[in-house]
Amino acid sequence: MSTPAQESAVTRRLQSVKHIILVLSGKGGVGKSSVTAQLALSLYASSPTARVGVLDVDLTGPSIPRMFGVDDQGVHQSTSGWVPVYADGAGARLACMSVGFLLKKKGDSVVWRGPKKNGMIRQFLSDVRWGDLDYLVIDTPPGTSDEHLSLMEHLAGMHERLSAVIVTTPQAVALMDVMKCLSFTRAVNLPVLGLVENMSGYACPCCGVVHNVFSTGGGEEMAKKEEIGFLGSLPVDTELVSLLDGGPTSQTEFALLEAYKKTPSAKLFENIVTGVVEKLT
Numbered sequence: 663m664s665t666p667a668q669e670s671a672v673t674r675r676l677q678s679v680k681h682i683i684l685v686l687s688g689k690g691g692v693g694k695s696s697v698t699a700q701l702a703l704s705l706y707a708s709s710p711t712a713r714v715g716v717l718d719v720d721l722t723g724p725s726i727p728r729m730f731g732v733d734d735q736g737v738h739q740s741t742s743g744w745v746p747v748y749a750d751g752a753g754a755r756l757a758c759m760s761v762g763f764l765l766k767k768k769g770d771s772v773v774w775r776g777p778k779k780n781g782m783i784r785q786f787l788s789d790v791r792w793g794d795l796d797y798l799v800i801d802t803p804p805g806t807s808d809e810h811l812s813l814m815e816h817l818a819g820m821h822e823r824l825s826a827v828i829v830t831t832p833q834a835v836a837l838m839d840v841m842k843c844l845s846f847t848r849a850v851n852l853p854v855l856g857l858v859e860n861m862s863g864y865a866c867p868c869c870g871v872v873h874n875v876f877s878t879g880g881g882e883e884m885a886k887k888e889e890i891g892f893l894g895s896l897p898v899d900t901e902l903v904s905l906l907d908g909g910p911t912s913q914t915e916f917a918l919l920e921a922y923k924k925t926p927s928a929k930l931f932e933n934i935v936t937g938v939v940e941k942l943t
Protein backbone atom coordinates (compact mmCIF):
# COMPACT_ATOMS: atom_id res chain seq x y z
CA MET A 663 0.00 0.00 0.00
CA SER A 664 1.20 3.52 -0.73
CA THR A 665 1.04 6.37 1.74
CA PRO A 666 -0.96 9.53 0.81
CA ALA A 667 2.37 11.41 0.46
CA GLN A 668 3.65 8.83 -2.04
CA GLU A 669 0.41 8.99 -4.00
CA SER A 670 0.50 12.76 -4.19
CA ALA A 671 4.14 12.61 -5.42
CA VAL A 672 2.93 10.46 -8.34
CA THR A 673 0.01 12.81 -9.02
CA ARG A 674 2.27 15.88 -8.99
CA ARG A 675 4.83 14.28 -11.28
CA LEU A 676 2.26 13.13 -13.82
CA GLN A 677 0.02 16.20 -13.76
CA SER A 678 1.36 17.40 -17.11
CA VAL A 679 0.93 14.04 -18.87
CA LYS A 680 -2.15 14.17 -21.11
CA HIS A 681 -2.67 10.48 -21.89
CA ILE A 682 -1.36 7.31 -20.24
CA ILE A 683 -1.60 4.18 -22.39
CA LEU A 684 -0.89 0.72 -20.96
CA VAL A 685 0.16 -1.91 -23.50
CA LEU A 686 -1.09 -5.32 -22.37
CA SER A 687 -0.92 -8.88 -23.63
CA GLY A 688 -2.37 -12.05 -22.19
CA LYS A 689 0.65 -14.09 -23.25
CA GLY A 690 4.42 -13.60 -23.52
CA GLY A 691 6.27 -13.17 -26.79
CA VAL A 692 3.34 -11.85 -28.85
CA GLY A 693 5.14 -8.57 -29.57
CA LYS A 694 3.87 -6.31 -26.81
CA SER A 695 7.21 -4.51 -26.42
CA SER A 696 7.63 -4.09 -30.16
CA VAL A 697 4.09 -2.67 -30.39
CA THR A 698 4.96 -0.34 -27.47
CA ALA A 699 8.05 0.83 -29.35
CA GLN A 700 6.14 1.29 -32.60
CA LEU A 701 3.30 3.11 -30.86
CA ALA A 702 5.79 5.50 -29.25
CA LEU A 703 7.69 6.08 -32.51
CA SER A 704 4.50 6.62 -34.51
CA LEU A 705 2.98 8.99 -31.93
CA TYR A 706 6.29 10.88 -31.88
CA ALA A 707 6.27 11.13 -35.69
CA SER A 708 2.58 12.12 -35.78
CA SER A 709 3.42 15.75 -35.00
CA PRO A 710 6.67 17.75 -34.89
CA THR A 711 5.83 18.83 -31.36
CA ALA A 712 4.51 15.56 -29.91
CA ARG A 713 6.24 14.63 -26.67
CA VAL A 714 6.19 10.96 -25.76
CA GLY A 715 7.40 8.95 -22.77
CA VAL A 716 7.99 5.21 -22.69
CA LEU A 717 7.99 3.45 -19.34
CA ASP A 718 9.15 -0.16 -19.28
CA VAL A 719 7.43 -1.89 -16.40
CA ASP A 720 8.41 -5.35 -17.65
CA LEU A 721 10.84 -5.50 -14.72
CA THR A 722 12.04 -9.07 -15.19
CA GLY A 723 12.41 -8.85 -18.98
CA PRO A 724 13.09 -5.21 -19.91
CA SER A 725 13.51 -4.87 -23.68
CA ILE A 726 12.74 -1.19 -24.30
CA PRO A 727 16.39 0.04 -24.01
CA ARG A 728 17.49 -2.50 -26.65
CA MET A 729 14.57 -1.76 -28.95
CA PHE A 730 15.34 1.97 -28.92
CA GLY A 731 19.07 1.31 -29.40
CA VAL A 732 19.92 3.02 -26.09
CA ASP A 733 20.89 0.02 -23.97
CA ASP A 734 24.42 1.38 -23.51
CA GLN A 735 23.04 4.40 -21.66
CA GLY A 736 22.07 5.03 -18.07
CA VAL A 737 19.74 7.41 -16.31
CA HIS A 738 21.24 9.91 -13.93
CA GLN A 739 19.95 11.47 -10.77
CA SER A 740 19.41 15.21 -10.65
CA THR A 741 18.16 17.30 -7.73
CA SER A 742 14.67 17.12 -9.18
CA GLY A 743 14.63 13.40 -9.95
CA TRP A 744 15.86 10.82 -12.45
CA VAL A 745 16.60 12.20 -15.91
CA PRO A 746 15.23 9.72 -18.46
CA VAL A 747 17.18 8.57 -21.51
CA TYR A 748 16.10 10.44 -24.63
CA ALA A 749 15.91 8.05 -27.59
CA ASP A 750 15.93 11.04 -29.95
CA GLY A 751 19.02 12.55 -28.28
CA ALA A 752 19.04 16.34 -28.19
CA GLY A 753 15.46 16.45 -29.55
CA ALA A 754 14.36 15.47 -26.02
CA ARG A 755 10.84 14.56 -27.15
CA LEU A 756 11.05 10.77 -26.65
CA ALA A 757 11.90 9.94 -23.05
CA CYS A 758 12.55 6.33 -21.99
CA MET A 759 12.76 4.79 -18.54
CA SER A 760 13.44 1.14 -17.78
CA VAL A 761 14.94 -0.96 -15.05
CA GLY A 762 17.35 -2.00 -17.82
CA PHE A 763 19.09 1.39 -17.42
CA LEU A 764 19.69 0.70 -13.74
CA LEU A 765 21.25 -2.77 -14.04
CA LYS A 766 25.03 -2.93 -13.65
CA LYS A 767 25.52 -5.26 -16.61
CA LYS A 768 23.45 -5.93 -19.73
CA GLY A 769 21.71 -9.26 -19.27
CA ASP A 770 21.61 -9.04 -15.44
CA SER A 771 18.24 -10.22 -14.24
CA VAL A 772 15.88 -8.78 -11.68
CA VAL A 773 14.53 -11.25 -9.14
CA TRP A 774 12.26 -9.23 -6.91
CA ARG A 775 9.19 -10.01 -4.89
CA GLY A 776 5.94 -8.04 -5.17
CA PRO A 777 6.65 -5.24 -2.63
CA LYS A 778 10.02 -4.39 -4.20
CA LYS A 779 8.48 -4.33 -7.69
CA ASN A 780 5.69 -2.12 -6.37
CA GLY A 781 8.26 0.31 -4.89
CA MET A 782 10.20 0.44 -8.18
CA ILE A 783 7.05 1.18 -10.19
CA ARG A 784 6.07 3.95 -7.78
CA GLN A 785 9.54 5.46 -8.13
CA PHE A 786 9.30 5.31 -11.93
CA LEU A 787 6.04 7.24 -11.74
CA SER A 788 7.00 9.73 -9.05
CA ASP A 789 10.75 10.27 -9.44
CA VAL A 790 11.36 10.44 -13.20
CA ARG A 791 11.45 13.93 -14.69
CA TRP A 792 8.90 13.17 -17.40
CA GLY A 793 8.04 16.83 -17.94
CA ASP A 794 5.14 17.75 -20.25
CA LEU A 795 4.08 14.70 -22.23
CA ASP A 796 1.31 14.19 -24.74
CA TYR A 797 1.53 10.43 -24.26
CA LEU A 798 3.09 8.13 -21.69
CA VAL A 799 3.16 4.62 -23.15
CA ILE A 800 3.71 1.86 -20.58
CA ASP A 801 5.05 -1.56 -21.55
CA THR A 802 3.74 -4.07 -19.01
CA PRO A 803 4.72 -7.71 -18.40
CA PRO A 804 2.66 -10.46 -20.08
CA GLY A 805 -0.51 -11.56 -18.30
CA THR A 806 -1.91 -9.73 -15.33
CA SER A 807 0.49 -9.63 -12.44
CA ASP A 808 1.71 -7.60 -9.45
CA GLU A 809 3.03 -4.95 -11.84
CA HIS A 810 -0.41 -4.33 -13.33
CA LEU A 811 -2.03 -4.08 -9.92
CA SER A 812 0.69 -1.67 -8.75
CA LEU A 813 0.19 0.53 -11.79
CA MET A 814 -3.56 0.65 -11.29
CA GLU A 815 -3.08 1.47 -7.61
CA HIS A 816 -0.65 4.34 -8.27
CA LEU A 817 -2.62 5.73 -11.21
CA ALA A 818 -5.99 5.41 -9.50
CA GLY A 819 -6.61 9.16 -9.40
CA MET A 820 -5.99 9.57 -13.14
CA HIS A 821 -8.73 7.41 -14.55
CA GLU A 822 -9.90 9.91 -17.15
CA ARG A 823 -6.39 9.92 -18.70
CA LEU A 824 -5.83 6.15 -18.60
CA SER A 825 -6.45 3.60 -21.34
CA ALA A 826 -5.09 0.34 -22.71
CA VAL A 827 -4.08 -1.29 -25.98
CA ILE A 828 -4.15 -5.10 -26.07
CA VAL A 829 -1.74 -7.06 -28.27
CA THR A 830 -2.37 -10.58 -29.48
CA THR A 831 -1.36 -12.99 -32.25
CA PRO A 832 -3.83 -14.88 -34.42
CA GLN A 833 -3.26 -18.22 -32.72
CA ALA A 834 -6.20 -19.41 -30.68
CA VAL A 835 -4.18 -19.87 -27.47
CA ALA A 836 -3.09 -16.25 -27.51
CA LEU A 837 -6.66 -15.24 -28.22
CA MET A 838 -7.89 -17.18 -25.18
CA ASP A 839 -5.34 -15.24 -23.15
CA VAL A 840 -6.82 -11.99 -24.44
CA MET A 841 -9.98 -12.86 -22.54
CA LYS A 842 -8.00 -12.82 -19.27
CA CYS A 843 -6.61 -9.42 -20.21
CA LEU A 844 -10.06 -8.14 -20.99
CA SER A 845 -11.51 -9.37 -17.74
CA PHE A 846 -8.68 -7.53 -15.94
CA THR A 847 -9.46 -4.27 -17.74
CA ARG A 848 -13.14 -4.69 -16.88
CA ALA A 849 -12.41 -5.49 -13.24
CA VAL A 850 -10.28 -2.37 -12.80
CA ASN A 851 -12.44 -0.20 -15.06
CA LEU A 852 -9.64 0.51 -17.56
CA PRO A 853 -10.95 1.66 -20.97
CA VAL A 854 -9.59 -0.37 -23.91
CA LEU A 855 -8.68 1.63 -27.02
CA GLY A 856 -8.53 -1.56 -29.03
CA LEU A 857 -6.80 -4.75 -30.03
CA VAL A 858 -3.73 -5.11 -32.27
CA GLU A 859 -3.22 -8.46 -34.02
CA ASN A 860 0.55 -8.88 -34.36
CA MET A 861 2.43 -11.47 -36.47
CA SER A 862 -0.59 -11.71 -38.69
CA GLY A 863 0.79 -12.94 -42.02
CA TYR A 864 4.29 -12.40 -43.37
CA ALA A 865 5.60 -9.27 -45.10
CA CYS A 866 7.75 -10.21 -48.10
CA PRO A 867 11.22 -8.71 -47.52
CA CYS A 868 11.50 -8.00 -51.28
CA CYS A 869 8.29 -6.14 -52.00
CA GLY A 870 6.51 -5.79 -48.65
CA VAL A 871 3.38 -7.66 -49.83
CA VAL A 872 1.74 -9.44 -46.89
CA HIS A 873 1.07 -13.17 -47.30
CA ASN A 874 -1.22 -15.02 -44.93
CA VAL A 875 0.69 -18.07 -43.74
CA PHE A 876 -1.58 -19.15 -40.90
CA SER A 877 -5.10 -18.12 -40.03
CA THR A 878 -5.63 -14.40 -39.58
CA GLY A 879 -8.57 -12.27 -38.60
CA GLY A 880 -9.23 -13.96 -35.24
CA GLY A 881 -8.31 -10.76 -33.42
CA GLU A 882 -10.76 -8.70 -35.43
CA GLU A 883 -13.52 -11.25 -34.83
CA MET A 884 -12.83 -11.29 -31.13
CA ALA A 885 -12.75 -7.49 -30.96
CA LYS A 886 -16.16 -7.39 -32.61
CA LYS A 887 -17.59 -10.04 -30.30
CA GLU A 888 -16.24 -8.35 -27.17
CA GLU A 889 -17.26 -4.90 -28.42
CA ILE A 890 -13.80 -3.40 -28.25
CA GLY A 891 -12.12 -1.55 -31.10
CA PHE A 892 -9.90 -3.36 -33.59
CA LEU A 893 -6.88 -1.16 -34.28
CA GLY A 894 -5.25 -3.25 -37.02
CA SER A 895 -2.99 -6.16 -37.96
CA LEU A 896 0.79 -6.22 -38.30
CA PRO A 897 2.65 -8.92 -40.23
CA VAL A 898 5.83 -10.75 -39.31
CA ASP A 899 8.28 -8.18 -40.60
CA THR A 900 11.95 -9.18 -40.86
CA GLU A 901 13.04 -5.57 -41.39
CA LEU A 902 11.33 -4.57 -38.16
CA VAL A 903 12.89 -7.38 -36.17
CA SER A 904 16.43 -6.60 -37.33
CA LEU A 905 15.84 -2.96 -36.49
CA LEU A 906 14.39 -3.45 -33.01
CA ASP A 907 16.69 -6.33 -32.07
CA GLY A 908 19.87 -4.41 -32.87
CA GLY A 909 19.36 -1.50 -35.17
CA PRO A 910 20.98 1.92 -35.48
CA THR A 911 22.13 3.50 -32.27
CA SER A 912 22.99 6.96 -33.54
CA GLN A 913 20.66 9.40 -31.88
CA THR A 914 21.78 12.65 -33.43
CA GLU A 915 19.45 12.32 -36.41
CA PHE A 916 17.22 9.79 -34.72
CA ALA A 917 18.34 7.11 -37.14
CA LEU A 918 15.99 4.55 -35.60
CA LEU A 919 12.91 6.55 -36.59
CA GLU A 920 14.20 7.11 -40.12
CA ALA A 921 14.94 3.39 -40.54
CA TYR A 922 11.59 2.44 -38.99
CA LYS A 923 9.68 4.63 -41.46
CA LYS A 924 11.01 2.42 -44.29
CA THR A 925 9.66 -0.86 -42.85
CA PRO A 926 6.38 -2.41 -44.07
CA SER A 927 5.10 -2.20 -40.46
CA ALA A 928 5.48 1.60 -40.28
CA LYS A 929 2.91 2.21 -43.01
CA LEU A 930 0.43 -0.17 -41.35
CA PHE A 931 1.07 1.37 -37.96
CA GLU A 932 0.03 4.80 -39.23
CA ASN A 933 -3.58 3.52 -39.32
CA ILE A 934 -3.23 2.07 -35.83
CA VAL A 935 -2.01 5.40 -34.48
CA THR A 936 -4.79 7.26 -36.26
CA GLY A 937 -7.27 4.94 -34.51
CA VAL A 938 -5.58 5.49 -31.13
CA VAL A 939 -5.50 9.28 -31.48
CA GLU A 940 -9.14 9.41 -32.64
CA LYS A 941 -10.25 7.43 -29.61
CA LEU A 942 -8.30 9.67 -27.26
CA THR A 943 -9.74 12.91 -28.61
Ligand SMILES: Nc1ncnc2c1ncn2[C@@H]1O[C@H](COP(=O)(O)OP(=O)(O)OP(=O)(O)O)[C@@H](O)[C@H]1O
Nearest residue numbers: 690691692693694695696723804861897898899903
Ligand atom coordinates in the same frame (compact mmCIF):
# COMPACT_ATOMS: atom_id res chain seq x y z
N1 LIG B 1 5.62 -8.08 -36.24
C1 LIG B 1 6.78 -8.66 -35.96
N2 LIG B 1 7.58 -9.13 -36.94
C2 LIG B 1 8.77 -9.72 -36.67
N3 LIG B 1 9.24 -9.90 -35.43
C3 LIG B 1 8.50 -9.45 -34.41
C4 LIG B 1 7.24 -8.80 -34.61
N4 LIG B 1 6.73 -8.47 -33.40
C5 LIG B 1 7.65 -8.87 -32.50
N5 LIG B 1 8.70 -9.46 -33.09
C6 LIG B 1 9.90 -10.03 -32.47
O1 LIG B 1 9.48 -11.08 -31.59
C7 LIG B 1 10.26 -11.08 -30.40
C8 LIG B 1 9.30 -10.89 -29.20
O2 LIG B 1 8.71 -9.61 -29.32
P1 LIG B 1 8.46 -8.68 -28.07
O3 LIG B 1 9.66 -8.66 -27.17
O4 LIG B 1 7.93 -7.40 -28.57
O5 LIG B 1 7.31 -9.53 -27.37
P2 LIG B 1 6.67 -9.38 -25.92
O6 LIG B 1 5.27 -9.80 -26.06
O7 LIG B 1 6.93 -8.02 -25.39
O8 LIG B 1 7.53 -10.41 -25.12
P3 LIG B 1 7.68 -10.62 -23.52
O9 LIG B 1 6.80 -11.76 -23.22
O10 LIG B 1 9.13 -10.95 -23.37
O11 LIG B 1 7.30 -9.35 -22.84
C9 LIG B 1 11.28 -9.93 -30.54
O12 LIG B 1 12.47 -10.47 -31.05
C10 LIG B 1 10.62 -9.01 -31.58
O13 LIG B 1 11.55 -8.24 -32.30
Ligand code: SF4
Nearest residue numbers: 866867868869870871
Ligand atom coordinates in the same frame (compact mmCIF):
# COMPACT_ATOMS: atom_id res chain seq x y z
S1 SF4 C 1 5.74 -11.32 -52.82
FE1 SF4 C 1 6.61 -10.80 -54.77
S2 SF4 C 1 8.73 -10.22 -54.35
FE2 SF4 C 1 7.92 -11.23 -52.56
S3 SF4 C 1 8.57 -13.33 -52.82
FE3 SF4 C 1 6.51 -13.18 -53.62
S4 SF4 C 1 6.80 -12.78 -55.76
FE4 SF4 C 1 8.76 -12.37 -54.79
